[in-house]
Structures are given as structure tokens and as C-alpha cells.
Amino acid sequence: MRAAAGLADRDGLASLSMRKLAGKLGIEAMSLYHHVKNKDDLLDGMVDLVFSEINLPIAGQDWQAVLQDRAESARTALTRHPWAISIMDSRTSPGPATLRHQDAAIGCLRGAGFSIAMAAHAMSLIDSYVHGFVLQEVSLPLDDTGDIAAATQDILQQQPMLSNAFPHLAEMAAQLILQPGYAYSNEFPFGLRIILRGLEAALVEAGEVPPQTLGMYPS
Amino acid sequence: MRAAAGLADRDGLASLSMRKLAGKLGIEAMSLYHHVKNKDDLLDGMVDLVFSEINLPIAGQDWQAVLQDRAESARTALTRHPWAISIMDSRTSPGPATLRHQDAAIGCLRGAGFSIAMAAHAMSLIDSYVHGFVLQEVSLPLDDTGDIAAATQDILQQQPMLSNAFPHLAEMAAQLILQPGYAYSNEFPFGLRIILRGLEAALVEAGEVPPQTLGMYPS
DNA sequence: ACCTGAACACCGTTCAAGT
DNA sequence: ACCTGAACACCGTTCAAGT
Numbered sequence: 281m282r283a284a285a286g287l288a289d290r291d292g293l294a295s296l297s298m299r300k301l302a303g304k305l306g307i308e309a310m311s312l313y314h315h316v317k318n319k320d321d322l323l324d325g326m327v328d329l330v331f332s333e334i335n336l337p338i339a340g341q342d343w344q345a346v347l348q349d350r351a352e353s354a355r356t357a358l359t360r361h362p363w364a365i366s367i368m369d370s371r372t373s374p375g376p377a378t379l380r381h382q383d384a385a386i387g388c389l390r391g392a393g394f395s396i397a398m399a400a401h402a403m404s405l406i407d408s409y410v411h412g413f414v415l416q417e418v419s420l421p422l423d424d425t426g427d428i429a430a431a432t433q434d435i436l437q438q439q440p441m442l443s444n445a446f447p448h449l450a451e452m453a454a455q456l457i458l459q460p461g462y463a464y465s466n467e468f469p470f471g472l473r474i475i476l477r478g479l480e481a482a483l484v485e486a487g488e489v490p491p492q493t494l495g496m497y498p499s
Numbered sequence: 500m501r502a503a504a505g506l507a508d509r510d511g512l513a514s515l516s517m518r519k520l521a522g523k524l525g526i527e528a529m530s531l532y533h534h535v536k537n538k539d540d541l542l543d544g545m546v547d548l549v550f551s552e553i554n555l556p557i558a559g560q561d562w563q564a565v566l567q568d569r570a571e572s573a574r575t576a577l578t579r580h581p582w583a584i585s586i587m588d589s590r591t592s593p594g595p596a597t598l599r600h601q602d603a604a605i606g607c608l609r610g611a612g613f614s615i616a617m618a619a620h621a622m623s624l625i626d627s628y629v630h631g632f633v634l635q636e637v638s639l640p641l642d643d644t645g646d647i648a649a650a651t652q653d654i655l656q657q658q659p660m661l662s663n664a665f666p667h668l669a670e671m672a673a674q675l676i677l678q679p680g681y682a683y684s685n686e687f688p689f690g691l692r693i694i695l696r697g698l699e700a701a702l703v704e705a706g707e708v709p710p711q712t713l714g715m716y717p718s
Numbered sequence: 719a720c721c722t723g724a725a726c727a728c729c730g731t732t733c734a735a736g737t
Numbered sequence: 738a739c740c741t742g743a744a745c746a747c748c749g750t751t752c753a754a755g756t
Contacts (some may be wrong), residue, residue, distance in 0.1 A: 297748065311721050321750065366585055370638035373654070383665035390667060396675050402682070404632070405690035413623070417588035435592070446602035448609060452740085456615050464623070471624035474697030475690075482693060493695025516729065529731085530740050538730065 281325045281484075285361060288326065293363035294420055298322075328375025330364045333357040336382045343392035343474050347402065351384055351410050353470055355417075365411060391491050400481050409475055413468055420464055429458050437466040500544045501656050502578060508546065512582035515539075542586055547594025549583045552576040556603045562611035564642040566621065569604055570691055572631050573637075577629075584630060612708050621698050626696055632687055639683055648677050 283304050288296045292465045298319060302309040319377055324349050327365040335353035338348045374382075382403075421431035432453055442452035456462060483489040502523050507515045517538060521528040535541045554572035556565045577584050593601075601622075608618040640650035651672055655661055662669035675681060702708040 286579050298750085299748080306722095308722055310723080313719055313750080316609045349668045355718060362650070365634075366589075369634050370585075372640045372650070374637075375669060379668060386667035386671055390670075396671055400671060400675055401686060401689045403687040404626070404635075405693065408628050408631035408635060409624070410627075410631065411634055412627035412629065414628055415588045416623075416627060417590075431591070442598070446598050447599060448605035449602045450678070451609075451689045452605055452615055452619060456619055460607060466551075467623040470629060470701075471694075474624060474701060475693065477700070478693030478697045483688075517731085518729080526739095527741055529742080532731080533739055 281329045283324075284322055285326050287330055288363040289361055296363075318378065324371050324373055324375060327364060327368045327371050328359055328377045330361050330368065331375065331381050332377035333360070334381055336381060337388045339384070339388055339391055341388065343389055344480070346388040346392075346477075347383070347406055347476060351406055354410050355414055355468065358414045358417060365414045365418060369411065375434060378478065394483070395486070395488055398483065398486060398488055401482070403428070405475055405479070409471055413471065417468075428462075428464060429460075432457050500539075500548045502617035503541060503700065504545050504548055506707055507582040512585065515582075534677055543590050543592055543594060544582060546587045546590050547581050547596045548564075549576050549587065550600050552579070552595065552615055553600055554599055555600060555655075556607045558603070558607055560607065562613070563699070565604070565607040566625055566695060567691065568697075572626055573629050574687065576635055577633040578637060584633045584637060590598070594615065613702070614705070617702065617705060617707055622696055624698070630689055632690065636684060636687075647681075651676050 282295060287301060287304060297309075298312055299309040302312055302324075305312075312322075316325065334357045335349055337350055358368075386399050387404065389402060390396070394402065420428055422428055425448050436450070436453060471490075503515060503520050506520060506523060516528075516529055520541075521531055524531075530554070531541075536546065555575045556569055577587075604622065605618050608621060613621065631656055639647055641647055655669070655672060684697040699708075
């Protein structure tokens with residue numbers, strides 16, 4: 281699994297083949313089938329390996345800290361293995377690390393007073409945001425220095441009419457994206473903060489957390 | 500493009516090949532290369548086709564209605580073509596429908612008083628949520644009736660120890676997911692509402708919308 | 719139990735040749 | 738301009754055979 285993840289990290293998921301993986305391990309391709317059922321089974325294992333790199337939520341911490349650390353840690357692991365996000369949700373048989381992680385997260389929320397339904401709401405919202413953000417982040421056309429400006433300028437220069445046809449996109453490109461120091465990654469905390477605050481408000485509305493404890497969670 | 504999307508809708512993206520697409524069109528595989536540069540070019544066109552099915556935001560509407568309709572319409576189009584979400588963000592050359600859509604959305608936000616930075620924040624947050632939600636939604640192991648209960652029970656029964664090792668997952672499965680009538684799709688509005696409310700609050704904090712107009716947007 | 723070579727049914731794409 | 742057949746360098750996987 282580690283060898284497979286390493287190859288996918290370096291060359292991309294598309295160029296990971298049973299033959300190349302075997303080559304890296306110094307064996308023949310067919311020998312792999314004694315350790316995994318098929319390539320799908322290999323991908324299952326690789327995804328579970330990534331999940332094992334995400335911080336395990338710690339019971340007893342306040343729920344906002346748990347969700348924030350979980351979101352940031354998941355994002356770190358998923359950007360370290362850019363191939364993971366495109367296959368993790370479509371794996372139908374979750375591995376042990378995946379199950380352990382989800383169970384711990386739900387446990388923290390339940391311990392903090394979340395109802396089952398509200399915990400499901402919260403997990404869906406956070407996971408959707410994190411997965412969707414990473415999905416966009418890992419597929420940005422960055423150059424070697426991690427800069428998006430060059431690629432953006434390429435698109436704009438391919439069609440000089442573009443600035444006229446799409447004035448708002450052109451404005452955003454010129455005044456924000458092409459500015460030195462802009463990085464899409466920095467958009468992450470804004471959305472995460474809005475989501476955590478929103479969950480806090482929803483909890484109070486649902487009467488699942490006493491309003492007077494709100495002061496505990498600086499926002 | 501329409502033929503390619505139809506094949507991918509029916510048989511999945513993995514089984515879409517240049518040879519099969521040509522067969523469906525009654526020509527030889529190599530003839531396709533006179534209409535697209537390569538398979539990547541074909542995928543670009545397919546993604547742009549999906550974008551063309553998303554409602555174009557209408558200038559002048561209030562921004563919450565625009566963002567909500569955009570989110571729901573995007574989700575509809577993306578679930579109609581389940582293969583799209585896995586490739587749409589990694590396309591590096593956006594097509595005309597894609598650019599037109601993004602430009603119109605930014606225009607609506609700018610017209611409603613959003614700064615450029617805040618519009619970028621809002622687009623990133625909404626798109627991350629919608630894409631991430633659909634990414635999870637389209638890869639759920641649903642049976643023919645669209646029910647997830649069977650698959651969930653399969654996982655639980657594969658490992659009877661599972662309920663002991665992962666009590667919170669087991670509880671959520673038994674008391675929520677396996678209940679008749681539960682559908683993951685119904686989680687969508689909860690997160691969307693939290694995000695729209697949060698953006699409203701962020702706008703007011705940033706002084707980009709006068710607080711007294713808040714009454715216009717029922718939440 | 720673990721590994722191997724040959725083979726099968728596929729891929730995307732190039733190229734020279736047709737109309 | 739548009740299409741075609743043969744060919745090349747790949748795939749995942751099966752199977753019978755080895756140690």
C-alpha cells in the first residue's frame with residue numbers, strides 16, 4: 281500500500297498500474313494478486329492508508345476544536361496525496377482506519393450534546409466542504425512554484441476577447457487572483473469558520489446546547 | 500459530446516472508450532480524432548456540456564436566491580451525470596458554458612454589494628460544499644430502489660464485531676440511516692441554509708451590506 | 719503459500735493511406 | 738476535409754504451471 285501510494289504521489293493515479301507497482305516492489309505483476317483481490321481492492325487499501333494519517337478526534341475536547349482539527353488534518357492528508365480525493369468517496373468498503381476515524385468523530389459530537397440527527401448534519405456539512413475544497417485545490421493548474429498566476433494569464437491570453445465577454449471574471453483575475461501573494465488555499469479558513477459558527481447557532485436553536493455555554497467557544 | 504455523455508451516464512465513465520463512442524456514432528475510432536484533439540479534449544467538452552445545463556444566474560435577483568438556485572441547479576445537473584463531478588474540477592481549460600456561468604454568478608454578487616474578495620470567498624465556499632456533497636452523494640452504494648439501507652446492513656453484517664468496535668457508527672446506522680425514509684440527499688438543504696446565513700452575517704460584519712436590508716432575505 | 723510466464727481482451731494514439 | 742486499417746505500446750486479469 282505504501283509503495284502504491286508513493287507511486288501515485290509521484291506520477292499520478294492514472295499512471296499507477298499493477299505492472300509498475302510490481303516493478304517497484306521487485307516482483308512480477310501477477311504476484312500482487314496473492315495480496316489484493318484486484319486493483320479496486322488495492323485502491324481501497326490506499327484510501328484507508330490516507331485515513332490513517334488523519335488525526336483521530338479526541339473525546340472530551342470541545343466540539344468546535346474537534347471539528348476544526350479534523351477538517352484541517354483531513355485537508356493536510358488529502359493534499360499530501362492528491363489522488364486520494366478523487367477515489368475516496370467512491371470506495372464502497374471502508375477500511376478499519378476509516379471506520380475508526382468516523383466513529384471517534386461522531387462520539388465527540390454526541391458527547392458534546394449533539395443529537396444523532398444533528399451529528400449527521402454536522403458531519404455531512406463539514407465533510408462536503410472539506411472534500412469539495414480539496415477537490416478544487418488539488419486540481420488547480422499550479423506551476424512549479426505553486427503559483428496560479430501563470431496559468432490564469434495563459435487562459436486569459438488564449439482568448440483576448442475573453443475580458444470583454446466575461447468582465448467579472450476578468451476583474452476578479454486582475455484585481456485578486458493575479459495579485460502577488462494570492463493563493464487559493466487561503467480561502468479555506470473563511471468557509472470553515474462560517475460553518476462552525478453556523479453549527480453553533482443551529483445547536484442553540486435546536487436546544488441541544490445551553491446558550492450560556494457559548495462563551496466557551498471563542499469565534 | 501452528447502453521445503459521449505449518454506454513454507457515460509449509462510455505463511460509467513470508466514467504460515467510455517474512443518472505440519465504443521465511435522461505435523455508437525457509426526464510425527471508426529480514429530475518425531474521432533478529427534473532431535477532438537484527444538480523449539482529454541473530449542472530457543473537456545463533456546464537462547462544458549454539463550455546465551450548460553446549470554441555470555444561468557439572473558442579474559438583479561437578490562444574492563441569496565441566486566446562490567441557492569445556483570447550488571440546487573448545479574447539484575441537479577451533477578447528479579444527472581454522476582461521472583461529471585470526478586473530472587470537472589481537474590479540467591484545466593474551462594469551456595464557454597463554464598466561463599459564462601461563473602461570470603454571471605460573480606456579476607450577481609458584485610451587483611448585490613459583495614467586494615471582489617468577498618465574492619471569491621462566497622464562490623469558494625458554495626462550490627466546495629456543492630461539489631463535496633455531490634461527490635459523496637453520487638458514490639453512495641444505493642440499490643436499485645435508491646435505498647442505502649441494504650448496503651449499510653451489508654457492511655454491518657460483514658463484520659459482526661463492528662457494532663462493538665464502533666458503537667457510535669452502529670448507533671447512527673440503527674437509529675438514523677436504517678430508519679425507513681432516510682435518504683442522504685435530504686441532508687443537502689441543512690448545510691446550504693447554514694452557509695447562506697453565514698455569508699449574510701459575514702457581509703454585515705464586513706460592512707458590505709447595510710444591516711437594515713436584512714429583512715429582505717427571509718432565513 | 720507464494721510466485722511466474724504466456725495469453726486474452728481490451729485501451730489511447732500514431733501514421734500512412736485512402737475518398 | 739474527413740475517414741480508415743494496421744500497428745504500437747500499453748492496460749487488468751485468468752490460468753496453468755512452477756517452487
